[in-house]
């Protein structure tokens with residue numbers, strides 16, 4: 001249970017804020033940590049409301065609808081802009097991913113589709129989980145989305161490596177890092193035969209998504 005007023009760290013934010021919309025109801029201090037400067041610049045553009053910033057309105061409308069009050073989406077935008085207090089560099093492959101920045105341990109850490117693209121081996125993935133865990137308070141909450149059973153993905157015609165992970169590996173790594181109450185829900189990739197317009201296996205061999213929730217002991 002995330003208490004109102006909690007502090008949240010998002011690891012591998014990318015250029016996106018969709019993943020923080022719901023959190024901004026409870027977390028009044030959000031730190032976005034991201035490796036790529038271009039991605040940090042995109043998030044900063046959105047926070048400042050610059051005219052060429054990506055338009056996340058449809059995501060706010062969608063999330064507000066899911067939460068049962070569609071009319072609140074514009075207020076939620078202001079909320080999130082106010083809650084993001086910093087956008088900082090981060091490297092999850094380092095023992096202290098936020099160095100040289102220093103923060104008290106966070107109440108909540110979120111990380112969406114980051115570790116499996118940042119870590120070249122299962123050992124480095126486990127080490128990254130341990131590093132992230134040190135940034136979380138005892139009793140704190142970890143929420144991750146992980147792409148599962150993928151070995152590559154393609155962006156703009158460039159092919160990138162993805163570390164192939166699955167539910168049992170993620171659970172084992174979290175247990176070893178000192179988490180309990182581990183809940184992992186997996187969602188298989190849509191079948192190509194079902195709707196080939198939304199999936200193309202030349203873009204990636206994505207097998208599905210795992211939504212992970214765990215508590216640090």
Ligand SMILES: C[S@@+](CC[C@H](N)C(=O)[O-])C[C@H]1O[C@@H](n2cnc3c(N)ncnc32)[C@H](O)[C@@H]1O
Pocket residue numbers: 011012013014015016019033034035036039090091092093111112113114117118
């Ligand atoms: C697939 S994107 C996900 C972005 C965003 N979280 C989302 O849900 O759309 C993976 C992100 O991880 C970042 N990343 C890659 N290597 C990293 C590292 N060593 N440390 C931190 N972030 C890293 C990338 O720059 C990219 O923004």
